[in-house]
Amino acid sequence: MTADYQGIFAALTTPFEDDEVALDRFRENIEKYNQWDLAGYVVGGSTGEAIHLTDEECLSLLGTAREASGPGRKLIAGTARASARQTIAFTNQAADLGADAALIVLPHYYKGLMSPDALKAYYLSVADQARIPVLVYSIPQNTGITPPPGLIVELSQHPNILGVKDSSGNLTLLEEAFPFMAPGSTFLLGAGSILLPALHLGASGGILTLAAVAPELCIRLYAHFLEQNWEEGKRLQMEVVPLNQAITKYYGIPGAKHALDLRGFHGGPCRLPLLPLDDQAKSKIKSILTELDLV
Numbered sequence: 637m638t639a640d641y642q643g644i645f646a647a648l649t650t651p652f653e654d655d656e657v658a659l660d661r662f663r664e665n666i667e668k669y670n671q672w673d674l675a676g677y678v679v680g681g682s683t684g685e686a687i688h689l690t691d692e693e694c695l696s697l698l699g700t701a702r703e704a705s706g707p708g709r710k711l712i713a714g715t716a717r718a719s720a721r722q723t724i725a726f727t728n729q730a731a732d733l734g735a736d737a738a739l740i741v742l743p744h745y746y747k748g749l750m751s752p753d754a755l756k757a758y759y760l761s762v763a764d765q766a767r768i769p770v771l772v773y774s775i776p777q778n779t780g781i782t783p784p785p786g787l788i789v790e791l792s793q794h795p796n797i798l799g800v801k802d803s804s805g806n807l808t809l810l811e812e813a814f815p816f817m818a819p820g821s822t823f824l825l826g827a828g829s830i831l832l833p834a835l836h837l838g839a840s841g842g843i844l845t846l847a848a849v850a851p852e853l854c855i856r857l858y859a860h861f862l863e864q865n866w867e868e869g870k871r872l873q874m875e876v877v878p879l880n881q882a883i884t885k886y887y888g889i890p891g892a893k894h895a896l897d898l899r900g901f902h903g904g905p906c907r908l909p910l911l912p913l914d915d916q917a918k919s920k921i922k923s924i925l926t927e928l929d930l931v
Contacts (some may be wrong), residue, residue, distance in 0.1 A: 643675030661902035678712030702734035744779035
């Protein structure tokens with residue numbers, strides 16, 4: 637299944653108008669992204685503020701994305717809910733709307749009880765009953781849980797588990813789990829600052845906020861890897877680090893949305909409790925984009 641999930645996936649933001657989801661602006665963003673050779677899109681992930689959306693809003697975004705996506709692009713839906721039962725039901729609703737795969741973050745509300753056995757039972761239950769393949773989503777800075785490499789290896793043996801998306805920001809899980817995962821497993825990076833070294837270690841590609849803000853640079857970086865242009869690849873990887881850090885580590889989704897506004901996309905505000913940027917942060921992001929010739 638790895639061959640179907642290689643390359644660069646843009647983690648899409650959710651535009652709001654008067655605190656309502658703006659589907660027309662979301663569609664326009666996707667139509668603009670379609671000019672680039674992206675492998676696909678992720679709807680309802682962390683970058684899309686899924687935690688702030690109702691199920692109905694998530695499904696409306698997914699349906700719009702399916703209609704607007706260009707041919708040949710995969711559509712991955714964030715479908716995790718608090719319980720396995722809810723996650724299964726919502727994943728299958730996403731399947732009905734055309735999602736190709738489900739991105740499912742580790743359950744974490746009762747994180748003190750989320751032992752490897754509990755996590756294993758959750759994912760196996762979902763994978764058994766989901767009508768589309770499942771990606772395990774590790775983002776320990778948000779969940780407080782780092783999955784043991786052995787658990788990822790074990791879960792990869794399930795025929796309906798594609799593999800993992802790792803947004804930890806380091807290469808540990810890739811190094812310790814990927815060599816032992818089932819043949820054909822997918823390993824997608826969620827950290828644009830280390831995409832190139834991850835590709836060298838066997839990663840399939842990336843699901844990136846950076847690819848929403850600067851798709852052309854992410855695609856170029858992936859092309860340098862495929863063409864073995866190592867020096868150009870290293871140079872570009874280092875050049876995109878400040879932008880990736882700004883829109884993930886320092887300013888987060890508000891920063892990514894402001895960058896999109898500067899680039900002619902529909903970024904706009906976030907939902908509370910995420911606050912708008914101050915003028916200093918806006919100036920910093922503009923400076924970084926200018927340095928990269930993106931504005």
